Amino acid sequence: MTRLLVLCYVLATGLTLRADAVDYLTEVLPIMKEHCWDCHSNETEVKGNVALDPDVLFDQIGKYNIIRPGNSAESGFVERLKLDETHNDFMPRKGKPLPKGEIERIEAWIQAGAIVDAKKPTEDETKRMAEMKTTAPAPGEGRPAEPGFHSWKNREGRVIEAKFLGLEKDSAKLLLRNGKSYVVPLTSLDEESAAKAKRLVAP
Ligand code: HEC
Known part of the structure; x- marks a missing residue:
């Protein structure tokens, strides 16, 4: 059963x-605000050069960045969440590991193309989505x-x-x-x- x-x-x-409508604003930002905001936001502090505010998130997204659209398995962003809590690189640096379901939501978002705001996609994002549709039927x-x-x-x-x-x-x-x-x-x-x-x- x-x-x-x-x-x-x-x-x-x-x-x-x-699903096309998975985006950062609705799916991931609330998780980030709960677990990562103290150390990764322009509203507070920006550790490790990573700000997770939606308007600057583009800096972290790309083929060779920590968030790799369509490739959550090789996204450093996700890797760190899945490490053992005692590992030096584990995130969040302070606090509890993210629940499995939340990590899966983040992975699903990256797999779906790591779009920041599905209602207002940038030119790059629109292009990326089109490419993903043709390469991943x-x-x-x-x-x-x-x-x-x-x-x-x-x-x-x-x-x-x-x-x-x-x-x-x-x-x-x-x-x-x-x-x-x-x-x-x-x-x-x-x-x-x-x-x-x-x-x-x-x-
Ligand atoms: C208590 C502070 C703190 C919290 C909370 C925290 N981090 Fe970090 N984070 C750091 C510090 C300090 C670094 C830089 C040192 C390092 O790279 O390990 C860092 C680095 C990172 C990096 C590495 C960037 C790179 O270039 O490799 C990522 C990704 C990251 N954090 C993601 C997260 C995520 C996602 C969360 C929430 C689940 C989170 N962090 C919560 C302190 C924190």
Whole structure:
């Protein structure tokens, strides 16, 4: 039963990763204000050269910056939140680790393109969104998927894209783009996806 819930959760996350309206103002700023503001805002102090105020956040976003649109796995911003609390680089420097759900919201925001204000996208952001749409097609749209990634459908018809890591007893181990892996019982996948998992392990 818990596994079924996990699957539903995975599929729901997979869907939010593609939602367009995920932006910093609505999804992430409230989390930052609660956990990071004392040390990372122009209203207070700017430690480590990182101000998280929306008007200057653009400085931290880019292919080689701490927030890498569409690539939360390599965003230093997220890495620091996931470190062990005792690690030197762990953030927040003071206070409790962010709840898992909040880290996932931040990851989903980065995966969706790290847009600051979806109502008023900058020229760069509009371009980025267009590029992301062409390079990362939604699963099942018939365009080629990233190598190694497959679409998986559950019995309720929801679809996610994930890498297949192998079978564990009667469950498929799947790796999402954000680096998280999940164990999904074959019985909760639709017939075709379950068959695909079996085919992928067969030599
Ligand atoms: C008590 C103060 C404090 C709080 C709260 C805090 N930080 Fe920091 N942060 C620092 C200091 C000091 C540095 C610079 C030293 C370092 O890089 O470790 C830093 C550096 C960083 C960096 C590194 C920038 C780089 O160029 O690599 C990131 C990213 C970061 N913080 C994110 C966060 C986030 C996100 C939060 C909230 C979840 C947070 N911090 C909360 C003090 C804090």
